[in-house]
Amino acid sequence: xxxxxxxxxxxxxxxxxxxxxxxxxxxxxxxxxxxxxxxxxxxxxxxxxxxxxxxxxxxxxxxxxxxxxxxxxxxxxxxxxxxxxxxxxxxxxxxxxxxxxxxxxxxxxxxxxxxxxxxxxxxxxxxxxxxxxx
Numbered sequence: 001x002x003x004x005x006x007x008x009x010x011x012x013x014x015x016x017x018x019x020x021x022x023x024x025x026x027x028x029x030x031x032x033x034x035x036x037x038x039x040x041x042x043x044x045x046x047x048x049x050x051x052x053x054x055x056x057x058x059x060x061x062x063x064x065x066x067x068x069x070x071x072x073x074x075x076x077x078x079x080x081x082x083x084x085x086x087x088x089x090x091x092x093x094x095x096x097x098x099x100x101x102x103x104x105x106x107x108x109x110x111x112x113x114x115x116x117x118x119x120x121x122x123x124x125x126x127x128x129x130x131x132x133x134x
Contacts, residue, residue, distance in 0.1 A: 013084040020080030021073070028072035036060065 007015075037060065044058050052058075 009088040012087055013081075016084040016087070017077065017080040021076040024072045024076030024079070025069070028069060032068060032072070033065070036065070 040058065040060065
């Protein structure tokens, strides 16, 4: 769709990479850190007393969290490149000109379309009559 509206290939790749990056980092920060924080509390609560020495400190570790963030960024780049390369490969013209063939569909397709349209109209009328005060 973006290509048909005139976006360049580099712009499409850039947008897909940014989308995957934002989703990966946001989910990593929100879900990953929250699960780590509360999961650590649960695990520490489940450890029996006098199992660990008193000097042992169990907590969040910044280098591990940064490594996990690095993995999230790498995953975002790899998962964003796959659809981006799929979109920009090849010529767009044959795909667009070939898409118009058979759009009208056959008899079953038209009949299904009519049935769906009639059901939507009937539901709209029912909702209008039902909500209307008399």
